[in-house]
Amino acid sequence: MAEPVYRRVVIKLSGEYLAGSHFFGIDQPTVDRIADDLIAAHKLGVEVAVVIGGGNIVRGVEVSSRGVSRPTGDTMGMLATMMNCLALEAAIERKGAPARTLSAFVMPEISELFTRSAAHKYLAEGRIVLLGGGTGNPFFTTDTTAVLRAAEIGAQAVLKATNVDGVYSADPKKDPSAKRFDRLTHSQAIAGDYKVMDATAFALARETSLPIIVFSIAEPGSIGAILRGTGRGTVVAG
Secondary structure, three states, X not given: OOOOOOOEEEEEEOOHHHHOOOOOOOOHHHHHHHHHHXXXXXXXXXXXXXXXXXXXXXXXXXXXXXXXXXXHHHHHHHHHHHHHHHHHHHHHHHOOOOEEEEEXXXXXXXXXXXXXXXXXXXXXXXXXXXXXXXXXXXXXXXHHHHHHHHHHHOOOEEEEEEXXXXXXXXOOOOOOOOOEEOEEOHHHHHHHOOOXXXXXXXXXXXXXXXXXXXXXXXXXXXXXXXXXXXXXXXXXXX
């Protein structure tokens, strides 16, 4: 088996993916399958941190379009990410692997506060670390959170798990002629406005020289395949 390309990564998971085939909520079989993939990746000797969106429960932008202020809507979305982190933490630990949720918010009855030292400590102890609460500030997406946290904890890459196997010139589900890219620079990803990640996340990754690998989470074992350099995805770097 090939050695992993990276030894410490941040994996960005979509909240919507946790809903499975449902429109809303947390689909337990989907959470269990993702937990299995994370544990398998961890067993490769990779230190794994995870940032999860909250769109399966609350999307701040959508809430704010219905009369709630954007800061309030984004705060609701950040709280939804904590629910997802706790659900995934429970699934990982139920399967016998150690995990720890860290929050961008002070909520001592629920989770320890994120600090770089806490993240380093738990990763070094061999725990899968779940990073909830976004950046702790409105107006920033969990994509940006993933790159920010990766830079803070010294991760070697951000793995962006999506429902397609890379970055395309257009939505491949709507445009069969869409071109798939094997590799892009951060600047090309920003200029192309390919929607797979927001421009702020790509800009921060460019500034911090962090590669982003965009891949499909749909197939079991896809995280491990990307870590070993054998998976299909788009590398955004340089």
